[in-house]
Amino acid sequence: MSMEKKYNNPTEATLDRIGGKWKTAILCLLAEQGAMRNGEILRLLSPVTQKMLSQQLKELEAERLILRTVFPEVPPKVVYELTESGWSLRTVLDPLCEWGKRFVKADKPE
Numbered sequence: 001m002s003m004e005k006k007y008n009n010p011t012e013a014t015l016d017r018i019g020g021k022w023k024t025a026i027l028c029l030l031a032e033q034g035a036m037r038n039g040e041i042l043r044l045l046s047p048v049t050q051k052m053l054s055q056q057l058k059e060l061e062a063e064r065l066i067l068r069t070v071f072p073e074v075p076p077k078v079v080y081e082l083t084e085s086g087w088s089l090r091t092v093l094d095p096l097c098e099w100g101k102r103f104v105k106a107d108k109p110e
Helices: 010-018 023-033 038-044 050-062 090-107
Strands: 066-071 077-082
Touching: 010 023, 023 038, 023 050, 023 066, 023 077, 023 090, 038 050, 038 077, 050 066
Parallel strands: none
Antiparallel strands: 066 077
């Protein structure tokens, strides 16, 4: 028996996959910066915790929106990047990220 979640509408399905405080931020960051290592993402998305970042990255990878590549080096090098499916969100993410930049800029006192 399949335990796949049933959705009532497409928006619900979309928000279930990319919703939340950090998933959208991670996707925007990878869309803007390209492939990144965990530490870089952690630093740029401060105050996200390592535990929360790891959880969100695993969920995005399970949704096939990001790709985790491990390079056989010592110490291991792990890089995250958008998949083709992740890049297809660009038409949604770009305006969302730009709106956020304007909102944050307008919110800062001069």
